[in-house]
Amino acid sequence: MPTTPRCEHCDEPMPITARRHARFCKPACRAAAHRAARAIPAELTARPRWVRRTARKVPVTVGGDVASSTDPASWSTYRDAAKSTAGAGLGFVLNGDGVVCLDLDHCLDHEGAIAGWARNMLDAVNGSTWVEVSQGGDGLHVWGFGALPHGRRITVGGGSVELYGTGRYIAVTGRTFGGTPQRLGDLQHVIDSVV
Template sequence: MKTSRCCEHCEGPMPITARRHARFCEPRCRAAAARRRRTVPAELTRRPRWIRHTARKVPLTIGGATASSTDPSTWSRYSEAAASGKGAGLGFVLNGDGVVCLDLDHCLDEHGEPAGWARTILDAAGPTWVEVSRSGDGLHLWGYGTLPHGRRITVGGGGSVELYGTGRYIAVTGRTFGDTPQRLGELQHVIDSLL
């Protein structure tokens, strides 16, 4: 017999014997969901612009020395950075080649739902990879665009958005938000509307 709850991965019904807070119908779905949610798009992983960072977001090389978001000699390949145990996590360096990140600060509620102002930006962005930030209550929208200088702006509804395209690194969690695709989309129209 089945209940009316659904598995978060396959969307099939949950077994009646599943615990009240279970999210997946079986271990296979739990493992598949974890792999999907912690995947960084190849458009980022194939670029050798990866670093590590401390808990306070100080950039580090894979060996643990101080890194720089403007010195390519301190960057590494994704596989090397992911294998390094230095610091608290991974970071990707934006160098002006067209990859941009829109950082939506404190936009998720305690249930992981985006605030209205953030939902408007997500809807406008369309199909592009979005990850949950390190804090767990923010989002990073990754895509393509031109943004010569970083900007921080306040949007309607009390939201704050940081826009970056060069001279900066972004802490990458790989925790995909919702069912966003594992690829980067065009974000120039969103950048233009925000600025």
């Protein structure tokens, strides 16, 4: 059974009147997505480790086939992934080269207020690295550099943090959180404090 196409920016179902290859449900979503794309740091866009993703976060190639977080043949450049209409959005593959992502699950309420445990993590980062709002809109991805040989899920102050550095892909929205910089900073001290 075919799945309902979804807007690449807001993840809402596409209107019935949308063109077959449309990526956005309305002009405002198209404009917001293009602004977000400019927010993704060059340390990520310069690496050819991009995939597309479905609305259910399944990684796919720019051609729409299933992609793998461990098979470089299924990855592409940022430019090719951004131009592709496959799936519902972008994803970046972590391959152990030092780029890491701390996924702070369910730390934002419906008004955008951040939970105390997540605020403590962001205070430790001290505005030194790029942070984006997750696809669901209620979590944060803290991107940076560090050594993290194995992914982990840790409970910190009542919240859940997933730490990844290899063998995974992360859905990328490009929706910068607050005034965080458009660059990746050193996260090793944060990784060491929670692992």
